[in-house]
Each structure stands twice: as C-alpha cells, then as structure tokens.
Amino acid sequence: MESHNFSWKNIRFVPVVHNRMEFAVEVRRQFEEFRPDGVAVEFPPTLKDQVLRAVKRLPLLSVVYYQEGDGTLAYLVIEPTDGQVEALRLALEKDIPVHFIDRDTEGYPANRYSLPDPYAVTRIGHYAYCEAYFRIFKDRDPPPKDRLREKSMAFHLQRLSREGRRTLFVCGLTHFPGVLKMLREPQAEVIGRRSREGVGLAHLHRESSREVLTEMPFLAAEYERFRSRKDASSIDRIRIQGLLIEQARERHLRKNREELNPAQLKLLYTFARKYALLTGHLAPDFYQLVVAARGCADDEFAYEVWDKGNEYPWQTDQPDLPVIRLRGEDLFLDQKRIRFHRRLRTLRRRLVPLPGKKRPRERVPGEWKKAFQGLYICSYPPEDVLVEGYGRHLQKRALEIKSEENSRIVPFTCSMFEGIDIRQTVREWLKGDIYVREAMPFRGKVGSVVVIFDPDLPDKEGKEAFPWRVTWLGEHEQESDMAFYSTPAGEVMDGPGISRCQYGGFMLTYPPLRVYDIWKDSFFDMARNKPERLLMAAIDYSLEKHVVYVAPDPPSGRCRSLAAKLGKKIVYMPIGSFSPVTLKKIRVFHVLEGHHVRRYAGHFIPTP
C-alpha cells in the first residue's frame, strides 16, 4: 500500500477532486491508516447543521440550499462519492468531532480547472497524483476569494494543531498548495460571516438525481454497496462500467429479446476507450459509454445502458423532507444532449448530468400490466402497413433473385440485350469479342411470405421464448391474413392497453379472409416446430407458385416435399442477407386492447 502522505505537524491532508469516487475511497483508506481524533472539511461552519443532517440521511440524497445576498439561490448536493462527505460519514460513525473550517463566501466564481482523470489514482496512487498537481501549481497565485478561504482554513488548522488533536483534513486539490503555503506562517482569523439565516435541506427528486450527480447514479450506488460491505477491499470504475453493461445487456435481452454478440461488446469497449483517450481520460464517462453503446448496438440498448446507469435504488418517493427538483443549469454543469430514437417512443434525454424529457409513465409501477386483460385485442394499423410493405418487398426481392439466376453472359451477335458485360469483355480482350448480358424472363409469381427471426425451438424443459401463437385475418381487402408466433401480449407495456411484442416468425398470405387458425388446424400437425408449421401453411394457402421463406436455416425436406406435392416452390433467402436495422423495425409490434385504444396509441408508439 501507499506509504507517502501529506502531513503538517499532527494534521493529515487528503486533497481530493470533489465528488469523484476514487478520492472518496482514498479518504476511507487514509482514515483507517491515520485513525484521527477529528475530521476537518472544506465546508463553512454556517452550513454545518444542514450538511450533517444530509450526511446522516445518506444513502438518501439531499440538497443544502440558501439564498445569497444578491438573491441567487445556492445549492449544495451531498453526494456519497465525495471525499469530504465520506470523511464526515466516517467521523459520525466513529463518533469523533468534525470541524467545518472554510470561510462562508458568496458569489464564488464557477472555476473549471482541468485535472487529470481521477481514475489515474487507482494506478499511480493518490500521492503521485497530488504531487504532480502540486509540482505544477504550487506557485499559483489564487484569486482574492480563494486566498481568504485558504487563510481561514490555515488559521483553523493551526488552532486544531495547537490543541494537539490528530486531525484528518479533507480539502479540494486546488486549495491544497495554497493552504500548505499559508501554514508556514501564523495566521489570524479571517473576518467573515459567522451565521447564515435560511439554510434549508431538501430531498433530491429521483428525476434530478440522474441529472445533477457528478458520478453516474449506478456508480454512486455501487460505491454505497462497497462501503457497507465489511470485506470489500477495492472498487474499480471500469469494473463497475462492465457490470453496468452486463446488466443492461441482460435487460435488453429480457425486454427486447436481442442479445449482444461478443464482437459488438468488444467494439463497444474499444470505441469507448478510444473516445475517452481522445478527450484526455483513462476511463470513459457515462455519456461516452452511452454513445459507444448506441454506436455498437442500437438506440434500444443505449437506452437500457442509460436507464440502468441512472438507477440509484435508495431515492424514495415519500421522503421525510420537502422535495427539490434541480436541473443541471442550476448547478452550472456542462451538459450534453442525447436523443434516443427508440422503437417504442422517441425520447429526448440528456446524459450525465443530462436531464430527460418526460414520457408517459405509469402512476404506479405495473399499473398498465395489471389492467391488460387481452380479451379484445387488435393490431396497430401503421405497423400493419409496415409489415405488409415489407412482405411486398420480399416478394420483389425473390423475383429479382430468380431473375438474376436466369441471366447469362453471351458474345455479342445481333442484340445488346441488357448491355455490355465489361468484366467478361476485358477478360476476353485478346479475342476481341464483346460480351453482353441477357436476362431470361422469370415465369411464375410469388404468393405467401414467411419470415423466421428465431426458430425458437423449445429447450430441455420445454420453455419457449416466443410462446404466443396467433392467426389474424386481414381487416380489409388490401391486407393479408397473418399467422405468427411472438412474445406474449401483456408482458411488456408501452401504454395503457398497449403491449409491445416481438415476432419470433410470421407468415403473410394474400388475399385475406381465407385462413383458418393454423395453430389449431390438424392438417399442419405433421410440422415438428413453429417455423415448419408457418411454412406449411404458407405453401398450402399460397395462390401462386412461389413461396418466399426468409429464415436463418433452409427449409426442411418435409416442407420441400409438401411444396413439391402441391406444385409449389420455396424461394429461400437467408435472413443474414437482409438489413438488421430493417429487420429490427419489422420485428417489434404492438397489441392493443380493443379498437378504442387505436385513438390514442399514437401518443405512446412512434410512427414506425
């Protein structure tokens, strides 16, 4: 462990970068090592009562607020990952005195010092980090307000030293060189405000915690868990980010039935790391992590990362204090906006510290799910149009493929046919012949369409990911009949009476109003699984010769022989040859509880 430390007489200094977890961890370590008689912090005594109340409330988040002389409201968010807060918590736990030794200063400018990434502390150690800062800034001439503050802190430290107390002093890194310099000479007490009226304490609103916390709430929560574990020896930011990604990945799989592959994950970490390095950081911040998640997967996954990263489980809705809502602007935080273009709802949200635009939410979690009966269900028409259009697109693609198979390259004789084939002409250049491409007409049309996203073969215990089997008839003459298997309606809710589902596979056949429920029709009982049943139904109901089958695997011999018996042909196209972006759009659909839901569904479902 680190042996160096900063001391002056019986005072141990722990310079910190405010609100950064690595420094809070260092405060814990030095507290254990030094075992002080008291703790001094860089907070003014005028805020002592409320700050201590806020510290005692942790892990609940609080804000100390007061009004300055010019009417400006000042807010101090008490964050668990702050070194000073950690020192106060430890002092309260050990029942030793705390000293608030800063000077109450009004109109303090919002300083923005550029500091190396605090994550460096975990690699080079706290002492080397502060030493490097000290070397560069030791001769810094502080602004007058800082000078008075540092003088005031030095005076109190000299007083505490004279009293013979072993004191752990936690202060901001930027004040550390100044205070140390002032300690060389005896200091007199600085005149300043000794009391302040109207200092209040409020509970930070859940929505605000995601906006104003310096560290992402998920990290702050992990820190809380770390400090409450007796056996925990270390905590690492990058490992926590990995945990966040892992949990977001699990939730993404559960909610969206999409699994991130290892290549995507590798890309995510590579990109996030490079992004961080380019901005002068060793570890990516929350914003960079979400951008990387979006870049390597999609908006849905990025949203899960963002949502999970904003989780701070202790922020109760029924606190014992008045609730305050803060925006980043109130604290002069540098913010970036991010907009999620999700399939369920377009959100405009900010990232750490980024606020969010409101979206319809349940008053009580699970309210919509509980109310969903699923007795009178119907589809959402814009999605019907989308899937119908995609079906037509697949029919067209099948025709193109068949036509391409039928084309040939021949030497030019009397017709140019579809034009010169430059490759063959150049290849045979020495012969001096010109080659042209001749497309042979494709006979027959394409009827039913089957798309299998996931064959969903039951596992050993017979569990299925897409157990809901439905046959829907077209509502008008422009719409096909449809049979599909999907995630169950009522599992994921996007609004009142609006359930979000995901297809495992579907079949479309035109004209409408012909299909008997294929899942009950005994004619298809020879099918061994859901894809086979869909394909057999498609073959049987197709009025045209060709049936399109888009799936990860080719059709089974059983289906091929059924097609041959019925005089049909299966045009198989691997699903990998289609755009994953389009497939994702098609795959999600909404089930509405009754036709009346269609009137307001647009408020909860974006235009597909």
Add this chain to the structure above:
Amino acid sequence: MEKMTIDGVEIQLSQPDEVPMRWVGREELVTQVLAAWMVLGEDDLPLNPRLVGKPGVGKTTLAYYAGRLLGKPVYLFQATMDTRPEDLILTPVISDEKKIKYMASSIVSAMVKGGIAIIDEGNRMSEKSWASLAPLMDRRRYVESVVAGIKIKAHPGFRLCTTMNDDASTFELPEYIHSRLQPRIFIDFPERDEELMILRDNLPYADRGILEYVVDFLQAAHGAGEPYSVRDGINIASYALKRLACNGGGASPGEQDRKLGPYMKEAASMILDSTAAEYFGMLMDEENGKP
C-alpha cells in the same frame, strides 16, 4: 495524373478533394469520428464509422472536416444505385493506343496514399458493391481487382468512413457489411444555438434577425418530426436574400424588412413545400404582432 505500379500493373490515381466544408459546433461528434479512426498500437485496427442521420444534417461535412483535422488527403466517393464493384476499385478504360488503362477509384487512391476515403450515401449502393470492399474493412485491409487481377493493400494510415441517410429509400445492407461499418455515429438535428452558429457561418452576410426566423422555423420543424434540415434553412435564407438584393437593394431598412417576409415565404414554398411556407408566414406575422 499520378501513376503507381502494383504487382506489375500500372494504375492511375485520382486527386484528393479540396472542398470548402467546415464543421461548426458539436465538437463531440468530431471526437467520435476521430476516436473511431484512432489506432492504439501496431496490432490495433481503425474502425470504419458509419455516419447516420437525416439528409442535410451535415454527415459529409463532418466526415470531411474530421479527415482534414488529421492532416491527410481526403477522397470523396459518391455512391449511387448504379455503382458497380469495379467502380469502387479499378475501372478499365481503353486508351488512345487501344490498350487498357486502369483508373483507380477515390477509395483505392486513398488506400495507396494513406488518405481518408469517404463513401457518401453508402446506403444507395448495392450489397454486391459493398461485398467487394468487405476485405478492406476487416483485418485483411486489401481489395481485389478482378479486372486487373491484382490485390491492393491499404497503407497503414488509410481510414474509411461512410455516410448513410436515415430513410427507407435505400438498399438493404446485410449483417456482414453492417458489422464492418461500425460504430454507428448518429447525427441529430442541432440544438438552437448550434443551428444559429451554422447558419451564421454559412451566411455571414445575413442579418441576425433573418437567421433567427429561420432557426425558429427549423426548431419547430424538428420538434414536430419534420425532416427539414439546416441545409434547407441555409437555402431558404440564401434565396430570400438574393431576391431582396435583386428587388430591394437600394430600399431603406424598413422597406427591406417589409419585403423580406414575402420572400422568405416564397423561398420556403420553393425549397420545401406549401405547408412550410404557410408556417413561415405565421411565424413572421407572429413576430410582427399580427393576429
């Protein structure tokens, strides 16, 4: 024209592009592109970012600007539905002496010179064409010219990126191409202050009031989910200013202000549609205190 011999085959290289494109605001997007292109060691490979967004949000400008920041020659390749695989690599042409000459595409020129290749509107290109670039975008880092019968290796400094429109009017790219065009960098409509900065940069001679009108219009359009972009805004303001210069050049400032409204409306109607023009009219009436 610069020539180069690869495996005994002489190819003629194309010139890099020098265009006055400047990216304004949203520095984090530039950082994202540069991060994707960054290489951390000998074994590391640059990524091939895919810049996605609505038409007119500045995808090409961003890619070009980021490329120039690296101080490398930038080559733009405009992809179309007719782009064939050989167009992306080497095109054989018949010279005066009836011999075959091989012309390198912008992409191959960037590859051998260690420059930046930007495939603009990559989603308009067919899967077949993209397939010819597949080995270039993985560890192999080469392309194969069937017509010339050679393999062309990319210079270590070579970087690639593509821009794609976020609409349905495009070819579908299969998974194996998608996975090579990563990460996806999404370019959204800019915020109000950034949009104003872009307009000011593109129309330095325009009065601030005009730009404010245009920004108000664009922000309302973004809010309503309309696809109007800052490019449309620049065109509207530019056209209205040209009309004013033609017909109201010598008029007093008050007279110019009075004329500008109808010109803006006309510009919105010609560049966008009648609904946009109507909204512009309402916006200006509101500003002038008319009911």
